[in-house]
Structure formats: structure tokens, C-alpha cells
Amino acid sequence: MKYTYILFNKPYNVLCQFTDDSPHNLSRETLKNYINIPNIYSVGRLDLDSEGLLLLTDNPRVKHRLCEPSFAHPRTYWSQVENIPNSKALHDLQQGVIIQGKKTKKAMVNIIIEEPKLPPRNPPIRYRREISTSWIELTLTEGRNRQVRKMTAAVGHPTLRLIRVKIGIDSHHQLTLTGLAPGQWRELNAIEQKSLEKL
Structure with missing residues (x-):
């Protein structure tokens, strides 16, 4: 199965999910304002007032491996x-x-x-x-x-x-913000995908 992997530079004041469930903040931007790819979810999260690197994927095993505290990425x-x-x-x-x-x-x-x-x-x-x-x-x-x-x-x-x-993947590979302006995203390259899937 081919999985999707996206790196996104989350701007300030963007909610780290695709929908805003709060009835009091209907004007907040979400990931949907920037990324139109179905069935992907953020690996970990960044607070509303934080910025920077966010990995999104539809691979549940990668998400578990990077989020599980015992693996200490x-x-x-x-x-x-x-x-x-x-x-x-x-x-x-x-x-x-x-x-x-x-x-x-x-x-x-x-x-x-x-x-x-x-x-x-x-x-x-x-x-x-x-x-x-x-x-x-x-x-x-x-x-x-x-x-x-x-x-x-x-x-x-x-x-x-x-x-x-x-975001560290292993001792030799890491994902970085290089080349991504706030609000921009890109797909992972073949080397990055391979190192993630080795997890």
C-alpha cells in the first residue's frame, strides 16, 4: 500500500487539525485552509500559538512510532x-x-x-x-x-x-523546515519516506 507523507510549515494561529469543533471560534484557520488531501492526520501536534514543522500521514504505524513516548524521537x-x-x-x-x-x-x-x-x-x-x-x-x-x-x-x-x-527519524535522518515558507507544504522525498517506513 502506498502511503502519503506531507511536511507542512504551520503558521501562527492555525489549528493543528482539519476541523474546528469550537462554536466560539468559527474564524480560526485549520489545516484545511492549506492542505486539500483527504484522510491524512498530523503526527503529534503544535499549539495554536506555535509555528513550524508538522508531519502528516495516513500511515498509522508511522504515527504511532513517532508519537509513542517510549521511542523518544x-x-x-x-x-x-x-x-x-x-x-x-x-x-x-x-x-x-x-x-x-x-x-x-x-x-x-x-x-x-x-x-x-x-x-x-x-x-x-x-x-x-x-x-x-x-x-x-x-x-x-x-x-x-x-x-x-x-x-x-x-x-x-x-x-x-x-x-x-x-523532527528526528533515526540517527541519520531528520525532517526539517528547509525550503518551506509559513503555510507551504511538500511531499516527502524517496529517502525520507524510506527512512520513515523503516521504523
Whole structure:
């Protein structure tokens, strides 16, 4: 059976599903506004106020493998935070912080020295002249609810903008945002599909 695999760069304020079940937010955009392919579903999710890489497929085995916490597939995010985290804050994020009474798993965390060249967000984040911002890269192997935002807030650096930039498949392959503007999607190439189906 031939399966469909789509990579999508989800814009800010787009619901990570094809229908909006809320009777109070009928004006929200969904995946249907961008992708007209039947019977595919997102592998994992991004919150309404998060942006970036989303994989969609109709292959239930791949979806299970990438979403099941025991397989610990890495996902990499760029987070724009208030102020500049010091070495202690970065160390705490790397070692795990307590959110909702449970410690997060260890993470790879680095300051992004040069601000990423990204399309502006619509609407833009609210800048405050008296508070500087910086970017950090976090690679997680778990996907708790709003985890990155809760982690950075726990060390005193609230997230202002959050973008998922990579999804790890195996030790040699990863899916990235390269070449996809916000709202754009593409089918996976043959090498990417093969590495996914090996899972």
C-alpha cells in the first residue's frame, strides 16, 4: 500500500487539525485552509500559538512510532525568550525542570548566537523596549502539553515565539523546515519516506 507523507510549515494561529469543533471560534484557520488531501492526520501536534514543522500521514504505524513516548524521537525547537538565559538557566533546562509536579527529561539546549533569519510572525510578538529577547534551541525527546513554554517559564525566561524546526527519524535522518515558507507544504522525498517506513 502506498502511503502519503506531507511536511507542512504551520503558521501562527492555525489549528493543528482539519476541523474546528469550537462554536466560539468559527474564524480560526485549520489545516484545511492549506492542505486539500483527504484522510491524512498530523503526527503529534503544535499549539495554536506555535509555528513550524508538522508531519502528516495516513500511515498509522508511522504515527504511532513517532508519537509513542517510549521511542523518544527528538524534536527541535527555536524559542524566542525574554532576556538572555545565563549558564544556570541553560543547565537547569538541560538537566530537567519541574513542571506540574514532574521533572522533564534531559534536553539539549543552546543559545542561538545570531538571531535566526525567519519570516515575521503575523501578528508580531509584542516587544517591550525595557526587556531584551534572545533565541535558544531546545531538542526534546518527550512531548508534554506546552512543554517548551513551561520549561522556559520555569527558569525565568517566558517564551514569546516558538517554532519547531526539526523532527528526528533515526540517527541519520531528520525532517526539517528547509525550503518551506509559513503555510507551504511538500511531499516527502524517496529517502525520507524510506527512512520513515523503516521504523
